[in-house]
Amino acid sequence: MSFSPLIRQLIDALRILPGVGQKTAQRMALQLLERDRSGGLRLAQALTRAMEGVGHCKQCHTLSEDELCPQCADPRRDDSLLCVVQGPMDVFAVEQTGFRGRYFVLKGHLSPLDGLGPEAIGIPDLMARIDQGGFSEVILATNPTVEGEATAHYIAQLLMPKGLVVSRIAHGVPLGGELDLVDGGTLAHALAGRKPIHL
Amino acid sequence: MSFSPLIRQLIDALRILPGVGQKTAQRMALQLLERDRSGGLRLAQALTRAMEGVGHCKQCHTLSEDELCPQCADPRRDDSLLCVVQGPMDVFAVEQTGFRGRYFVLKGHLSPLDGLGPEAIGIPDLMARIDQGGFSEVILATNPTVEGEATAHYIAQLLMPKGLVVSRIAHGVPLGGELDLVDGGTLAHALAGRKPIHL
Numbered sequence: 020m021s022f023s024p025l026i027r028q029l030i031d032a033l034r035i036l037p038g039v040g041q042k043t044a045q046r047m048a049l050q051l052l053e054r055d056r057s058g059g060l061r062l063a064q065a066l067t068r069a070m071e072g073v074g075h076c077k078q079c080h081t082l083s084e085d086e087l088c089p090q091c092a093d094p095r096r097d098d099s100l101l102c103v104v105q106g107p108m109d110v111f112a113v114e115q116t117g118f119r120g121r122y123f124v125l126k127g128h129l130s131p132l133d134g135l136g137p138e139a140i141g142i143p144d145l146m147a148r149i150d151q152g153g154f155s156e157v158i159l160a161t162n163p164t165v166e167g168e169a170t171a172h173y174i175a176q177l178l179m180p181k182g183l184v185v186s187r188i189a190h191g192v193p194l195g196g197e198l199d200l201v202d203g204g205t206l207a208h209a210l211a212g213r214k215p216i217h218l
Numbered sequence: 219m220s221f222s223p224l225i226r227q228l229i230d231a232l233r234i235l236p237g238v239g240q241k242t243a244q245r246m247a248l249q250l251l252e253r254d255r256s257g258g259l260r261l262a263q264a265l266t267r268a269m270e271g272v273g274h275c276k277q278c279h280t281l282s283e284d285e286l287c288p289q290c291a292d293p294r295r296d297d298s299l300l301c302v303v304q305g306p307m308d309v310f311a312v313e314q315t316g317f318r319g320r321y322f323v324l325k326g327h328l329s330p331l332d333g334l335g336p337e338a339i340g341i342p343d344l345m346a347r348i349d350q351g352g353f354s355e356v357i358l359a360t361n362p363t364v365e366g367e368a369t370a371h372y373i374a375q376l377l378m379p380k381g382l383v384v385s386r387i388a389h390g391v392p393l394g395g396e397l398d399l400v401d402g403g404t405l406a407h408a409l410a411g412r413k414p415i416h417l
């Protein structure tokens with residue numbers, strides 16, 4: 020026992036949040052109840068509005084309640100560059116680098132064993148978007164995982180006949196990392212991709 | 219930019235949760251939107267119901283939407299033992315030990331500098347509860363901090379004339395800890411509170 024039903028239900032519901040276990044959910048529930056009920060109600064309202072109102076941008080397919088997301092609606096972007104990513108979080112990550120081209124957001128990566136083929140992850144829509152035209156380069160920024168590589172490779176093959184520059188984000192040692200903590204595959208990529216130092 | 223307004227508002231609202239920063243809030247928002255909208259709506263509903271419905275148990279003052287919380291409503295408890303704690307989370311912690319007496323939940327600890335005197339933290343209500351009677355022992359389980367000790371000491375003095383056993387939870391080295399990592403004050407308490415070993 021120990022918590023009344025409404026508190027138990029709130030603790031259970033908080034556990035659907037990623038990374039939130041029983042103990043954290045308890046702390047969250049009690050802190051809201053003891054110190055910030057209006058904040059808790061604002062969160063409830065923001066959740067309801069977002070869960071009911073957010074769809075997908077009709078052009079890049081990222082999450083958005085507007086027909087066009089902020090990136091697609093922005094007139095001051097480089098319309099010759101298209102960056103293809105696996106999910107909405109990746110748009111945010113790429114934006115942080117200062118990239119200001121356009122995006123296309125896949126629904127994850129190809130996963131034949133799970134029945135996720137090109138249609139399921141939105142590759143035909145990507146092709147249609149590219150055929151609408153204007154891009155001179157398509158940057159494949161799927162994850163540097165086996166599945167992300169395979170997805171990038173598949174798309175690159177489809178794009179081959181279209182006469183576009185098709186590029187893949189570089190692999191290498193992450194900035195600030197220690198060499199002996201980097202996995203062998205990454206280090207091999209970093210070595211193969213070495214560049215002359217210009218002093 | 220990067221996220222549409224409803225998503226930005228959800229991310230901001232999630233940050234009121236303890237321990238949730240910008241990055242975690244983004245991950246939570248996008249995961250709910252991409253994978254569990256019904257879970258997100260259930261969370262919204264649980265939040266609304268709890269924020270609007272949960273008050274305080276009229277007997278022990280812990281958080282509860284019912285007049286009596288599960289602990290106060292339970293007829294199979296030891297009515298001679300009263301455990302005084304600083305907050306609802308502590309009831310949960312003490313329950314985990316197997317304690318099955320009664321509780322009284324203060325609103326934190328005495329904090330004269332913040333203007334929190336005995337009334338503000340509910341000490342008169344604690345006295346009234348004790349005067350209703352039946353307790354043979356009052357266990358002061360406020361936190362082992364300077365403020366928690368001061369609060370326990372203050373209550374102990376008020377209880378002195380009432381002819382009850384008044385006890386304080388023991389201080390000592392935590393189970394599983396390493397002696398050289400224990401702070402000096404705790405170790406001094408552990409030494410002073412040493413007990414003969416019966417083999």
Ligand SMILES: [Zn+2]
Nearest residue numbers: 076079088091
């Ligand atoms: Zn868009």
Ligand SMILES: [Zn+2]
Nearest residue numbers: 275278287290
């Ligand atoms: Zn109660």
